[in-house]
Amino acid sequence: MDSLKLYGVRDIRFEKAEEPIMHSDNDVIVKIKAAGICGSDVSRYRLLGPYIIGMIWGHEFSGEVVAIGKAVTNVSINDRVVGCPVVFDGEDYYYKKGEFNRSDFNNAIGAKRPGAFAEYICLPSQNLVKIPNTLSFDAASLVEPSSVVIHGLYRTSLTVGKSVAIVGAGGTLGLIAIQWAKIFGVGKIIAIDIDDAKLELSKKVGADVVINSLNEDTEKLIAKNTDGLKADLVIEAAGSPITASQVFAYAKKGGEILFLGIPYGDVHVKRYYFEKILRSELTVFGSWSNVSAPFPGKEWSDSVKFFAEHKINTEHIVTHRLPLSKGPEIFKKLMERKELIGKVILHPDEK
Structure with missing residues (x-):
């Protein structure tokens, strides 16, 4: 064969x-x-x-x-x-x-x-x-x-009306996560990527806000679109060693981080991002398999x-x-x- x-x-x-x-x-x-x-x-x-x-x-x-x-x-x-x-x-x-x-x-x-x-x-x-x-x-x-996406989402406390920020939103996991977020009844979906064409796809499948993190201040724009609080749940779907450290700054105090992407490289977390875990009392979920x-x-x-x-x-x-x-x-x-x-x-x- x-x-x-x-x-x-x-x-x-x-x-x-x-x-x-x-x-x-x-x-x-x-x-x-x-x-x-x-x-x-x-x-x-x-x-x-x-x-x-x-x-x-x-x-x-x-x-x-x-x-x-x-x-x-x-x-x-x-x-x-x-x-x-x-x-x-x-x-x-x-x-x-x-x-x-x-x-x-x-x-x-x-x-x-x-x-x-x-x-x-x-x-x-x-x-x-x-x-x-x-x-x-x-x-x-x-x-x-x-099934990979929903396995991770079932680990979180995502409910109707909450806000979600998805990093790597233009990839397969990100585009599916946007649609599952809509099914969950999420109040606002923020799509983050470095490719404008992929961000357009994110809009087509249901993202409310799109951010090109190469050209825009992602943290400030997330806060602007969530009444200054930032996202209830941040999903890392890019699998990038860079974004894997940045996502901690995108969640509200008491918020959640879900890692779906696999960073094929060492992740170096700057003090500014790491302290967000402590000072914002974040809950961090790893998700593996499906x-x-x-x-x-x-x-x-x-x-x-x-x-x-x-x-x-x-x-x-x-x-x-x-x-x-x-x-x-x-x-x-x-x-x-x-x-x-x-x-x-x-x-x-x-x-």
């Missing part, structure tokens, strides 16, 4: 791979219809390389069930599904508590086992969530990043529900739809940054 394999930093190859086979009566084989490129994929391509050289890459996908093991009861052949990428190679204290996202045995497809940039994938049946016919495969492939009990969790069922009801619009997020064979080419373009590239969806069944 066709696949994309990661061999090293900036070394991804379109190659043939063996089709997956079932090793357990609980396994399911899915024909992949759409697979998204995640921001973490871009960072690993640019900086870190693979966990295992030559591994089939990718972890965001939707598809159609083509084979099931004898013990499988939750899905049937021809079902349309999305796949939770989290698999376990053991059990520990957190796994047994049902805190699956905290388990040391929590691994993602595309890391230490074959991923979603391929024509087929094999996963345990519990990793698959059915989707309705009204939800397109392209849109459904964004359920995975949505699963809860009962596995894979309400992050997945809630995302499918609101996607199917078109409460979350993916058309402003997806900018490129390409055959899987164009994978190496689009990753190079992502490094060049010469054009606006949002979410990229790869189609393994297109030649």
